[in-house]
Amino acid sequence: MSKNLTSREKDYSKWYNELVVKADLAENSAVRGCMVIKPYGYAIWEKMQAELDRMFKETGHQNAYFPLFVPKSLFEAEEKNAEGFAKECAIVTHYRLENDPDNTGKLRVDPKAKLEEELIVRPTSEAIIWSTYKNWIQSYRDLPILINQWANVVRWEMRTRLFLRTAEFLWQEGHTAHETKSEALIEAEKMNSVYANFAENYMAIPVVKGLKSESERFAGAEQTYCIEALMQDGKALQAGTSHFLGQNFAKAFDVKFTNKEGKLNYVWATSWGVSTRLMGALIMTHSDDKGLVLPPKLAPYQVVIVPIFKTDSEFDKISDLANKITRDLQEKNISVKFDNRTTHRPGAKFAQHELQGVPLRLAIGPKDLENKTVELSRRDDFSKIIIPIDSIEEKIPLVLEDIQQSLFLRANKFRLENTTKVDSFDEFKEVLKNKGGFILAHWDGSAETENKIKQLTKATLRCIPLDNDKSQGKCVFSGKNSDQRVLFAKAY
Amino acid sequence: MSKNLTSREKDYSKWYNELVVKADLAENSAVRGCMVIKPYGYAIWEKMQAELDRMFKETGHQNAYFPLFVPKSLFEAEEKNAEGFAKECAIVTHYRLENDPDNTGKLRVDPKAKLEEELIVRPTSEAIIWSTYKNWIQSYRDLPILINQWANVVRWEMRTRLFLRTAEFLWQEGHTAHETKSEALIEAEKMNSVYANFAENYMAIPVVKGLKSESERFAGAEQTYCIEALMQDGKALQAGTSHFLGQNFAKAFDVKFTNKEGKLNYVWATSWGVSTRLMGALIMTHSDDKGLVLPPKLAPYQVVIVPIFKTDSEFDKISDLANKITRDLQEKNISVKFDNRTTHRPGAKFAQHELQGVPLRLAIGPKDLENKTVELSRRDDFSKIIIPIDSIEEKIPLVLEDIQQSLFLRANKFRLENTTKVDSFDEFKEVLKNKGGFILAHWDGSAETENKIKQLTKATLRCIPLDNDKSQGKCVFSGKNSDQRVLFAKAY
Numbered sequence: 014m015s016k017n018l019t020s021r022e023k024d025y026s027k028w029y030n031e032l033v034v035k036a037d038l039a040e041n042s043a044v045r046g047c048m049v050i051k052p053y054g055y056a057i058w059e060k061m062q063a064e065l066d067r068m069f070k071e072t073g074h075q076n077a078y079f080p081l082f083v084p085k086s087l088f089e090a091e092e093k094n095a096e097g098f099a100k101e102c103a104i105v106t107h108y109r110l111e112n113d114p115d116n117t118g119k120l121r122v123d124p125k126a127k128l129e130e131e132l133i134v135r136p137t138s139e140a141i142i143w144s145t146y147k148n149w150i151q152s153y154r155d156l157p158i159l160i161n162q163w164a165n166v167v168r169w170e171m172r173t174r175l176f177l178r179t180a181e182f183l184w185q186e187g188h189t190a191h192e193t194k195s196e197a198l199i200e201a202e203k204m205n206s207v208y209a210n211f212a213e214n215y216m217a218i219p220v221v222k223g224l225k226s227e228s229e230r231f232a233g234a235e236q237t238y239c240i241e242a243l244m245q246d247g248k249a250l251q252a253g254t255s256h257f258l259g260q261n262f263a264k265a266f267d268v269k270f271t272n273k274e275g276k277l278n279y280v281w282a283t284s285w286g287v288s289t290r291l292m293g294a295l296i297m298t299h300s301d302d303k304g305l306v307l308p309p310k311l312a313p314y315q316v317v318i319v320p321i322f323k324t325d326s327e328f329d330k331i332s333d334l335a336n337k338i339t340r341d342l343q344e345k346n347i348s349v350k351f352d353n354r355t356t357h358r359p360g361a362k363f364a365q366h367e368l369q370g371v372p373l374r375l376a377i378g379p380k381d382l383e384n385k386t387v388e389l390s391r392r393d394d395f396s397k398i399i400i401p402i403d404s405i406e407e408k409i410p411l412v413l414e415d416i417q418q419s420l421f422l423r424a425n426k427f428r429l430e431n432t433t434k435v436d437s438f439d440e441f442k443e444v445l446k447n448k449g450g451f452i453l454a455h456w457d458g459s460a461e462t463e464n465k466i467k468q469l470t471k472a473t474l475r476c477i478p479l480d481n482d483k484s485q486g487k488c489v490f491s492g493k494n495s496d497q498r499v500l501f502a503k504a505y
Numbered sequence: 506m507s508k509n510l511t512s513r514e515k516d517y518s519k520w521y522n523e524l525v526v527k528a529d530l531a532e533n534s535a536v537r538g539c540m541v542i543k544p545y546g547y548a549i550w551e552k553m554q555a556e557l558d559r560m561f562k563e564t565g566h567q568n569a570y571f572p573l574f575v576p577k578s579l580f581e582a583e584e585k586n587a588e589g590f591a592k593e594c595a596i597v598t599h600y601r602l603e604n605d606p607d608n609t610g611k612l613r614v615d616p617k618a619k620l621e622e623e624l625i626v627r628p629t630s631e632a633i634i635w636s637t638y639k640n641w642i643q644s645y646r647d648l649p650i651l652i653n654q655w656a657n658v659v660r661w662e663m664r665t666r667l668f669l670r671t672a673e674f675l676w677q678e679g680h681t682a683h684e685t686k687s688e689a690l691i692e693a694e695k696m697n698s699v700y701a702n703f704a705e706n707y708m709a710i711p712v713v714k715g716l717k718s719e720s721e722r723f724a725g726a727e728q729t730y731c732i733e734a735l736m737q738d739g740k741a742l743q744a745g746t747s748h749f750l751g752q753n754f755a756k757a758f759d760v761k762f763t764n765k766e767g768k769l770n771y772v773w774a775t776s777w778g779v780s781t782r783l784m785g786a787l788i789m790t791h792s793d794d795k796g797l798v799l800p801p802k803l804a805p806y807q808v809v810i811v812p813i814f815k816t817d818s819e820f821d822k823i824s825d826l827a828n829k830i831t832r833d834l835q836e837k838n839i840s841v842k843f844d845n846r847t848t849h850r851p852g853a854k855f856a857q858h859e860l861q862g863v864p865l866r867l868a869i870g871p872k873d874l875e876n877k878t879v880e881l882s883r884r885d886d887f888s889k890i891i892i893p894i895d896s897i898e899e900k901i902p903l904v905l906e907d908i909q910q911s912l913f914l915r916a917n918k919f920r921l922e923n924t925t926k927v928d929s930f931d932e933f934k935e936v937l938k939n940k941g942g943f944i945l946a947h948w949d950g951s952a953e954t955e956n957k958i959k960q961l962t963k964a965t966l967r968c969i970p971l972d973n974d975k976s977q978g979k980c981v982f983s984g985k986n987s988d989q990r991v992l993f994a995k996a997y
Binding site for chain 2: 049088111119
């Protein structure tokens with residue numbers, strides 16, 4: 014299988030598209046721009062969901078569910094938000110089909126069943142949620158509201174790619190309401206840190222935490238925090254965002270509360286989200302020309318056991334051992350698949366598990382039974398070791414932990430090597446053209462300069478890093494004063 | 506709070522509607538017929554999801570995700586299914602809004618952005634899934650496919666009620682593909698049994714497993730298995746269905762496979778689902794005039810601790826103890842909430858937890874500290890006992906288990922008392938009018954009789970029970986021969 018995979022060097026974009034399909038993660042559907050997430054891909058997404066959900070709950074959030082549809086009059090209430098999404102909305106206009114009199118057996122939209130008010134399929138839920146919060150909030154005692162929702166959203170994108178940009182995608186969206194500006198700001202930054210923690214410690218993806226410039230902010234936000242990751246082709250990928258929404262939605266939906274002093278104030282808001290786009294980041298950060306590489310913490314199976322046998326009796330003995338190892342490892346919370354299919358040869362199984370990124374492969378043959386050993390193969394670096402059977406329980410958790418860390422360190426090394434400080438616009442263009450990656454450059458803070466750089470180079474201002482050293486300098490484009498380098502890159 | 510709840514006897518329907526809102530489970534939204542599921546209600550749904558998901562995986566199913574939209578041409582491919590849902594479909598016709606030139610700041614549908622083919626918001630996913638399976642299935646080696654999806658679906662119902670019937674609802678839908686008819690039939694019956702097991706052992710709701718009559722079958726199914734529960738007002742509620750779809754969808758989407766003998770055959774199918782409607786069943790089976798009653802296995806908090814104190818020093822001492830108890834119980838996988846709010850008095854807290862159905866309340870006051878005791882109050886029967894603090898860890902799991910069982914037994918007793926065998930149509934009408942509940946009666950097997958009974962009495966044939974004793978008799982309506990009693994009731 015993997016022999017058919019285009020190499021990254023030859024065509025990174027083609028490699029990605031092929032890998033997503035061949036590794037059984039997702040495929041295009043009969044609906045333009047919408048994907049089918051296949052069981053193996055969905056199992057990774059479930060692992061992501063479980064960890065994120067735990068993190069959200071540990072930071073005091075609860076899940077809830079709000080309607081899929083937003084009536085047009087609510088959708089347009091917060092003007093900037095509406096303007097930002099109006100061009101890419103799926104719109105429900107009718108609620109009934111009828112038999113098509115001109116076409117037996119076919120249906121057509123019943124023109125009599127036209128909705129009085131059109132419904133927008135949510136591209137994001139601020140409008141419907143803040144129209145609801147209005148009824149939930151009267152006093153400071155009702156605050157904060159800390160709610161998250163797991164949902165599907167629709168943005169009618171013209172150019173789509175599996176996981177990275179699809180018309181429908183799955184995500185979580187947090188929507189919180191606070192008494193004060195500073196509390197909301199703290200929440201927005203905290204949730205961005207939760208995302209960074211998840212990216213680094215579960216996805217093994219190093220990220221830069223930062224703030225978006227004004228022109229890259231979420232429509233309707235006063236401040237957008239983000240995490241930016243670097244893919245193997247030198248392009249950046251925005252992996253999560255957390256927005257400080259000020260009082261914009263409270264004002265649009267007239268949501269006021271009585272504070273402790275008895276005065277009426279508008280409520281402060283945040284929203285934050287990550288989506289199935291994370292799957293794209295995961296794939297593009299670690300995988301190689303042989304296929305997917307998965308960090309053990311998110312792999313549907315962490316270990317696969319492949320029996321090597323000729324006779325039925327060999328198969329039976331190996332199966333007994335494999336079943337025992339499976340049970341022992343499962344007791345240590347390690348997920349194991351015993352690939353006992355008789356329809357496939359070991360070579361084909363090896364290729365499939367390599368393509369699907371199973372972190373650790375354990376092969377057992379008749380000689381291993383004799384010697385009381387098994388062969389461990391790591392997916393991340395293809396190294397193999399032979400270990401005694403009675404050390405499996407002790408050894409495998411350590412190897413999995415080492416794979417998890419190695420993937421992070423490798424990605425981090427790549428990022429450091431591909432982050433370049435530049436001090437002139439010529440250098441900026443040169444690095445972008447010949448090396449790619451993250452560029453740290455001084456910027457004068459104006460949207461005009463940002464926009465010109467984008468027009469001339471296709472690089473965008475990814476973020477103003479939060480943990481950058483402040484350093485005086487001159488904008489690479491305008492030569493004006495700047496007190497901090499910011500992050501530029503071409504991006505997904 | 507609970508004092509405002511209408512009693513069940515006075516108006517069962519009003520009681521239900523009030524309870525759902527007052528117990529903070531759900532509320533109506535700004536979108537006609539769509540609900541907001543509030544955090545407390547959603548937490549119950551999450552518990553249901555977790556158990557069901559585990560059961561599906563244990564029976565070999567994997568999760569996946571298919572598009573929200575179904576192109577009209579796919580939707581209408583299986584005619585019976587299309588006909589069954591055509592009258593209640595939300596239809597997306599456009600993909601863009603534009604500024605309304607006649608109305609500054611407002612948006613309108615952009616007439617230039619009309620879709621070439623309309624998209625149906627999925628009312629169920631057989632069509633989109635079987636159009637996908639067509640590409641996945643070539644040979645018997647590709648079978649069975651055992652997939653489940655957690656998703657939202659939309660059915661444009663005219664009369665809606667929170668949880669019971671909403672335009673959008675959350676559900677899971679299993680869609681499986683098999684080599685043989687018998688394998689598909691076994692799957693359909695197995696998943697109906699999984700639902701029965703879940704209803705009885707987690708929701709504490711006794712159910713009748715049965716088959717739907719032809720006129721009550723799912724549109725496009727050849728056989729529909731179901732579980733039927735009895736609510737406290739004597740009405741039945743269909744709590745889950747599992748369909749044997751025959752080869753209908755395989756034929757509609759031309760899905761064939763090469764069998765072991767090398768011959769091409771159409772694939773056999775099942776689908777099965779339960780939805781947020783289960784929340785309605787849960788509420789209506791157990792709750793009382795004081796509010797919600799929850800089985801411990803599905804309660805967001807199984808135990809709530811309420812401190813009774815006057816001074817800060819008392820509060821501190823009680824808090825120390827409460828925190829210790831919380832930790833100890835959490836180690837035993839019991840979920841505990843320490844209600845340490847200083848904004849509410851104990852009485853208000855008691856009322857709230859009663860209204861929200863927390864199975865066990867633990868009150869701790871200064872006297873309890875002195876005596877080293879706590880007071881346990883059960884929500885199901887309001888009984889109170891005082892127990893030594895050092896027996897808490899041992900006692901509470903037993904009490905929770907007892908509550909779970911007692912709720913089932915109570916509901917089962919109610920069901921038995923309200924299941925009546927009748928042998929004439931006069932008796933049928935009399936029981937239906939004066940007693941309600943399940944009616945077991947002989948039926949001649951014809952749709953005509955079923956339909957007339959429905960017209961005359963509003964009772965529907967709920968199911969042909971699977972585990973009924975076969976017994977010869979005469980149809981209560983037509984007097985024709987019948988070899989089994991079937992279940993009738995008025996239903997939600």
